[in-house]
Every structure is written in structure tokens, then in C-alpha cells.
Amino acid sequence: MNEKITLVTGDITHIHADAIVNAANSSLLGGGGVDGAIHRAGGPAILEECKQIRNRQGGCHTGDAVITTGGNLPARYVIHTVGPVWNGGSQNEAQLLKRAYQSCFRLAQQHDVKSIAFPSISTGIYRFPKKKAAEIALEAIRDALADNPALQEVKIVCFDEETRAIYAGLLG
Template identity: 60%
Template structure:
């Protein structure tokens, strides 16, 4: 699996799936969640409402998949990351689970390309350096022989996250 890094807008990517840093309600919110719902149109919200009607809210650390609506991607994987609370409530484990469950959904669907935002690092206040380490370790630990995923892109909206990922991936600044 090739790992790439870009700084930009995840809603513009033409990949098999983009991952949404969703909240448990699945009904949109701020940050990347709101941007994906706005750019993707009502089809995403309707698909999320169907999931809610079937299973209720999406638990922290879990992920669900929907259409991408008007986005250039085929699917949106809605992953619910934890709110940072000084690390006292299994936040690291739950963040790793959100990434792992997103990868499992993509592999189950036979998807070849997936793009991740920096889950939980915005209003959920997860320390950016710690979140990046968890994201990279979880991706690297995912069994590639059991997966269709060929390309994984980390999409950083802000400069700080971009520089952290550059450093951890060993890319030249």
C-alpha cells in the first residue's frame, strides 16, 4: 500500500472513499464533517439517517459507509473519533479503532484508494502529534495481504498537521 500526504480539501479528491471525521449522530457538524455534508449534498445526510434508523447512533471508534453524493469520491466512510479528555478515557485506543474500522470497511468493499482527514484533531482537541502517530501506526499495522487498498492518502487541512505528518513519514520539508 502506497501512503501519500497532501495538504488540501478532502472533498475535492477523486478516490474510492474519503473518510469523514464524523460525530456519533452522523448528521453533520463542524469542520471536515460539515464540509463533507455540504459538498456531498442531501444524499449523504439521507444515507446517514437510514443508518441511524437501522442502528441508532454510531459509537466512538466505529465507522459506517454511505454514498458520496455529489463528491468526486464513490463513498464516504464516517468514522467517529474520540473527544480528547487528557487520555483518561481510552482515547488512543478509540482513535486507532476508528482508523482500523474505516480500513476494514474499505477492504470489505474491495476499494483501492482511501483518503483520511486528521480525525479528532479539530474541535475534539486530540493532540495532533499523538493522533498522527496513532493514525500512521494503525495504517501500517493493517494487514495489507488481506486488503484491496493500494493507495492511502492523509489529507491535512492545516499546515501544523501537514508538517507533523511530513516529519513522521520522513518526507523532506
């Protein structure tokens, strides 16, 4: 197991890190699940910056990411990424999910982020199979840790024990 990868079970809005990742939708205006929780806990500053980004670029495409303040969260930044909706695997979902992680790591490097926390992107209402999503996430995380020596910690925040068990099994 990589000593820079940490598994946590709980609520990502309570995680102390330079940045937390939001599994956002393309509107960037909040929604259900992790997205709604981050917007509620982070306060109006996050939504305000998301609206400014929308006005500039019209939202966020699947696989892309944008960065905002952490607002009232214990994180300095929120990196919002849009993961793919699972459609059986024939719509480039795996590549889009990997790109979502890569986009987050690119923004993290640009903003000198040393610690970052991810939820399990696309595995909630977007129905991406949890084990396949975890395999993709870990590949992207390992690549990012190899490419960015300044990155000191990647936390994987699991909402439930099922997700934690999948990651724990893959990490060995």
C-alpha cells in the first residue's frame, strides 16, 4: 500500500486537506449527494464562484474540473469535477472517469495542493460500478503521485463500508 494514499470512511465536508473534490454536475450549481453536501457545508462563497465560472465558460463538461474556494469547509479549495453517468460501459465512461481524476490533479498541481481528498466519483446516482471506479481512481492516483512529488497525501473518502472494503481490497 502506498503510504501517501489514505482511506477514510465518513463525510468529505469534515476532511482537513488543502483541497477536497466535489463530484459535481455540469451546471456547477449544487445537487444531491456529495455535491449538495459540499455546497451546504461550504456556504454561499462556493456557489458564487461556481456561478462566475458558469458565466465565463458555461458550466463544466464531463471529465473536466474547475476550482473554487473552500468557503466554510476545512479545505482551502474545492475542485469540482464531473464524472460520467454509467451507460453500460459503451460510452467511454472509463476514459471519462480517468480524465476527471486527471483534471483534478492538474488543478491541484497548479494551485500547489499538497493534500487532496476524493469521494468515489460517479458511483452514486451516476451508477458507475464501484469496483471498476475504484480501479480507475487508484490508477489515476498512483500516476499523479508518481508525476507530482510535491503531492504528499491523497485521501479517498468512502461514504460507506462497502466502498471502503472495495478500496481496501485493491490497495492490499
